[in-house]
Amino acid sequence: MMKQPVGIFDSGFGGLTVMKEIVQLLPQYDYIYLGDNARAPYGSRSFQTVYDYTLQAVQWLFKQQCPIVILACNTASAKALRNIQQNHLPNHWPERRVLGVIRPTSEVIGNYSATKKVGVLATTGTVESNSYKIEIDKFFPEVEVYQQACPLWVPLIENGEQNSEGADYFVRQDVQKLFAQNGQIDTLLLACTHYPLLLDKIKAAADRPVTIISQGEIVAKSFQHYLERHPELEQQISQQATRAFFTTDDTETFNRKASVFYASAVEAQQAELQ
Ligand code: DGL
Numbered sequence: 001m002m003k004q005p006v007g008i009f010d011s012g013f014g015g016l017t018v019m020k021e022i023v024q025l026l027p028q029y030d031y032i033y034l035g036d037n038a039r040a041p042y043g044s045r046s047f048q049t050v051y052d053y054t055l056q057a058v059q060w061l062f063k064q065q066c067p068i069v070i071l072a073c074n075t076a077s078a079k080a081l082r083n084i085q086q087n088h089l090p091n092h093w094p095e096r097r098v099l100g101v102i103r104p105t106s107e108v109i110g111n112y113s114a115t116k117k118v119g120v121l122a123t124t125g126t127v128e129s130n131s132y133k134i135e136i137d138k139f140f141p142e143v144e145v146y147q148q149a150c151p152l153w154v155p156l157i158e159n160g161e162q163n164s165e166g167a168d169y170f171v172r173q174d175v176q177k178l179f180a181q182n183g184q185i186d187t188l189l190l191a192c193t194h195y196p197l198l199l200d201k202i203k204a205a206a207d208r209p210v211t212i213i214s215q216g217e218i219v220a221k222s223f224q225h226y227l228e229r230h231p232e233l234e235q236q237i238s239q240q241a242t243r244a245f246f247t248t249d250d251t252e253t254f255n256r257k258a259s260v261f262y263a264s265a266v267e268a269q270q271a272e273l274q
Contacts, residue, residue, distance in 0.1 A: 110140025
């Protein structure tokens with residue numbers, strides 16, 4: 001059996017914040033990152049479109065021989081993961097696995113809140129899917145979940161405007177709308193893998209003490225435990241500590257912007273999904 005890399009997918013750059021943590025925790029494995037930057041953001045697209053795009057990306061990573069693909073994107077996890085796991089994999093790729101970011105986050109988020117009121121900041125697609133409410137309720141039925149869609153945050157970040165005054169304005173507006181839903185929210189979940197880049201602005205916009213949770217570390221730990229529980233999959237992953245980056249858009253632009261998310265230089269290659 002040939003050993004092969006882990007695939008990591010996001011609509012754009014956001015998944016790099018998750019990959020950074022996974023690589024830090026599990027540096028021995030090989031990884032292939034795919035960003036569908038040409039079609040990002042996914043956040044306000046329909047269920048069908050997000051499913052079609054995500055499936056194309058997963059199939060592309062499977063063609064690179066990845067035995068496991070992590071959807072490091074909440075929107076794709078919310079709108080495409082279940083369908084891929086339940087319908088596509090059993091019929092076409094029964095040996096392969098696709099994992100998401102919503103379940104691992106939901107399994108632990110209730111532990112951070114004393115008031116048992118958690119605020120979820122996410123894309124419109126993730127909020128409308130109600131995935132966090134449904135999943136968190138399975139693990140923490142006592143926790144009340146308040147959601148706020150932040151439709152402009154991903155476009156701002158994808159366009160390199162995360163440090164601008166415009167970003168300040170929209171972050172403040174959405175964070176305040178979330179707190180207006182319930183004054184006792186004491187934990188904010190950044191339920192979009194792009195949002196760690198706005199952490200300082202989110203902190204400043206929260207005019208009260210709150211715990212702000214990014215997903216990268218949580219997803220990395222959960223992946224580590226998953227591989228411990230599934231040694232038959234772990235044995236299929238190659239271990240030469242290589243990292244390859246692919247984008248559906250211009251590679252130069254990707255290289256320039258990606259380092260902000262990944263915290264080291266990357267050299268991307270072009271991927272054709274259709
Ligand atoms: N990073 C993706 C997420 O976690 C962004 C989705 C988008 O492309 O709008 O939801």
